[in-house]
Amino acid sequence: MTDTPLHPRPDQPRLAQMAKADAIVVPKPPLLEQMRSWALGLAVAALLVWSWSPAEMSNFIDLFTDWRNMAEFGAGFLSPDFHYWEAYLEQMVVTIQIALWGTALAVVVGIPFALLSSSNIAPWWIVQPVRRMMDAFRAINEIVFALLFIVAVGLGPFAGVMALFVHNTGVIAKLFSEAVESIDPRPIEGIRATGASRLQEVVFGVIPQVIPLWSSFTLYRLETNVRSATVLGIVGAGGIGHFLYENIRSFQYGQTAAIIIIIVVSVSLIDIVSARIRAMLV
Amino acid sequence: MNPASPGKVCTSLNFTHLSCNQRLIVTVRIYPLVIKSTNGKKTVVAALRVSGLSKTFSNDKKALDDVSLRVENGEIVALIGASGSGKSTLLRHVSGLISADRSSAGEIFVFDRKIQSGGSIAREAADIRCDIGMVFQQFNLVGRLSVLTNVLTGLLGKMPKMRGTLARFNKQEKQLAVRALERVGIVDKALQRGSELSGGQQQRAAIARTLVQGAKMIVADEPIASLDPSSARRVMDILSELNRSDGITVVVSLHQVEYALKYCPRTVALRDGKVVYDGPSEALTPDFLSELYGAESEELFLPGLNPSPKKKQKRTRVTNGAGKRRNVPATAANALA
Numbered sequence: 001m002t003d004t005p006l007h008p009r010p011d012q013p014r015l016a017q018m019a020k021a022d023a024i025v026v027p028k029p030p031l032l033e034q035m036r037s038w039a040l041g042l043a044v045a046a047l048l049v050w051s052w053s054p055a056e057m058s059n060f061i062d063l064f065t066d067w068r069n070m071a072e073f074g075a076g077f078l079s080p081d082f083h084y085w086e087a088y089l090e091q092m093v094v095t096i097q098i099a100l101w102g103t104a105l106a107v108v109v110g111i112p113f114a115l116l117s118s119s120n121i122a123p124w125w126i127v128q129p130v131r132r133m134m135d136a137f138r139a140i141n142e143i144v145f146a147l148l149f150i151v152a153v154g155l156g157p158f159a160g161v162m163a164l165f166v167h168n169t170g171v172i173a174k175l176f177s178e179a180v181e182s183i184d185p186r187p188i189e190g191i192r193a194t195g196a197s198r199l200q201e202v203v204f205g206v207i208p209q210v211i212p213l214w215s216s217f218t219l220y221r222l223e224t225n226v227r228s229a230t231v232l233g234i235v236g237a238g239g240i241g242h243f244l245y246e247n248i249r250s251f252q253y254g255q256t257a258a259i260i261i262i263i264v265v266s267v268s269l270i271d272i273v274s275a276r277i278r279a280m281l282v
Numbered sequence: 283m284n285p286a287s288p289g290k291v292c293t294s295l296n297f298t299h300l301s302c303n304q305r306l307i308v309t310v311r312i313y314p315l316v317i318k319s320t321n322g323k324k325t326v327v328a329a330l331r332v333s334g335l336s337k338t339f340s341n342d343k344k345a346l347d348d349v350s351l352r353v354e355n356g357e358i359v360a361l362i363g364a365s366g367s368g369k370s371t372l373l374r375h376v377s378g379l380i381s382a383d384r385s386s387a388g389e390i391f392v393f394d395r396k397i398q399s400g401g402s403i404a405r406e407a408a409d410i411r412c413d414i415g416m417v418f419q420q421f422n423l424v425g426r427l428s429v430l431t432n433v434l435t436g437l438l439g440k441m442p443k444m445r446g447t448l449a450r451f452n453k454q455e456k457q458l459a460v461r462a463l464e465r466v467g468i469v470d471k472a473l474q475r476g477s478e479l480s481g482g483q484q485q486r487a488a489i490a491r492t493l494v495q496g497a498k499m500i501v502a503d504e505p506i507a508s509l510d511p512s513s514a515r516r517v518m519d520i521l522s523e524l525n526r527s528d529g530i531t532v533v534v535s536l537h538q539v540e541y542a543l544k545y546c547p548r549t550v551a552l553r554d555g556k557v558v559y560d561g562p563s564e565a566l567t568p569d570f571l572s573e574l575y576g577a578e579s580e581e582l583f584l585p586g587l588n589p590s591p592k593k594k595q596k597r598t599r600v601t602n603g604a605g606k607r608r609n610v611p612a613t614a615a616n617a618l619a
Contacts, residue, residue, distance in 0.1 A: 186418065186420050187423060189379060189416075190423060190435075192408075192411070193415075194411065194416075194436050194438050194491065195439025195495070196438035196439055197408060197438070199443075199447055200435075200447050203449070204424060204431075204435050204438070205424060208424050208426040208427050209426065
C-alpha cells in the first residue's frame, strides 16, 4: 500500500488503478462538526425569514410593476443637466473642506484618547472608561450628531464639521489604539531605561513606531469623511447634500444626475490619491 | 549632583569573596572607591547592592531565589548561567523595569540609592535610572528614529522635561552624541535609521546611548547573544574599554563562559535563580562548571571551539550517559583572542 505511487504510470492497466483507488479511505469530519455547520445555516435562514415581512420584502414586486417610474428616473439620469455646475462644484469643494476640518480635529483630539485607551500604555481603570466613551462617540451616526449640532450652532457647514469631528474621534481613538497595542515593547523599555518620563516614553518609543499606520488610517478616514459629508447637507449641515436633496425632491433628475456625477468623480479622485499616498507610507 | 556620591575617590586593595564551595581565593585588584562620609563615619559606596531578592512569575516558577550581590564601583562583573537561570530577570530588577515579589524583603541599591524594596519600585526610579545605562540583547533602539536621535534619548532623564519631550536638543547635546558615536566607531551612521544598521552596529549605538546618558554603571543583558563572533568581540572590547578608561562599572550577563574569562576578572554564576558561584573567573574551569551545572554546563561553552568533531561526539555521549565530567579544552578562552 505504502509504495503505491500517487500518480500511477499510464502503462499500468486502468482497472487496477480503479481497484486501488477504492481501497483509499477519504477521512470525513466527525458528525458533530457536520451538524454544527447545518445548525448555523438553519439559524441564518430562520433570521432572514423572521425579518421578511417587517422589512416589507414582499414589495420587491413593485420594482417590476412600477417600472415606468424607474424608466423616467433612468431617462433623467441619462441626460445630466450641468447648467449650474459652478454652484455644484463650489458646494463639492465646501464638502471636502468640511471633511478636512472634521478629520483634522478628530485626529488631534483622538490621539490622546487613543493613548489613554491602549492597555499597554494606560492602566485598566483609565482604559475601560475611555474606551466606553469612545464606543458611544462611534455608536452615534454623523447625521444624528449633525441634527444635534444644528440645534446648538445653527444650520451650515460648521455643524457638519462638528458632527464629523465627534463621530470620528471615536473611530480614530479605536483605530489608533489598536496600532499602539500591537507595537514592539522593547524600544519603549530602552527609552525607559535612560530615565525618561512616561510622556517621553510615548513620544520617543511609541509614536515613531505607529506613525506610518496612523497616517494611513487618517487618510482612510478622510476618504470616508468626504463620502459622509456629501449627505450631511441633507439635514442642513452644509455641503453639496443640500442641492442633492432639493433636486431629488423637486423631481429634477437631470440636475440630480449632474450632482451625483460630480460627487462620484470627486470621491473617486480622493480615493485614488489617498490610496497612492497610503501605499507609499506603509 | 546626587547626595549619595560626592565622596572622594581613592584607590585601595580589595579582597574578594570566598567562593560558595569554600575555596579560599584571594585576588588583589585596584578599584576606585567612592567613600561616603556621613557624620564623620566613612563607608564605601557600592555601585550595586542586591539583598534577599526573590521573584516568582505567574507560573509559580521561582526565577530568582534569595539573591544577594555586591558590585564595587569600577568593577566589571560577568553574570553567567544557562538559559532560564535568572540572569535577565536579575538585571531587569536592577534598573527597576520589574519589581520583586511583594512578600520578599528584597532590596536593590544603586550607588546607595534604593531603586526598589519589598516588591515596589522607588518613586525616584526614573531619576536613579539616569545613572544606569541599560544594554539589551535586542538593542531596543527605536527603529524609525535616526541613530543620532536614538543616542540623544540618553539625555532625556537629565535635561528639562519640556525640552526633552519636544525633542529640542541643543548643539552641545548633539555634539556629545556625535562624540559618543565616534567612540563606538559608528559616527558615519549617525543619520541612518536605527533599523538600517547591522546588529553589532545597533548594539554599539545602544552603548553610545548609555555614554551620552553619563551612566556610572552599565547593565548589559546578554549584549552579544544575537551577534556574530566578530561583532560580539567588538562590543565586549568597547564595554571593557569603557570600564578601564572611564571607570564605568559594568555588569554583563553572558551566555558563554569564554567571554567571561577573557573580559571579566570576576564572575557570578546563577543556576535556577540562585547564586551558585561568585568569585574570580579563572576558577571557572570546565570541570568546576560541570560540577556547578551538571549536564547544563554544555551550553555555557561556545560551539565550534572543540578540537575536533570526533571528540565532540564522544563528549556528548558521555554526558548523556552517566553524566560524567566532560573534557573541554581549558584553553577555550584562547580561541577568542
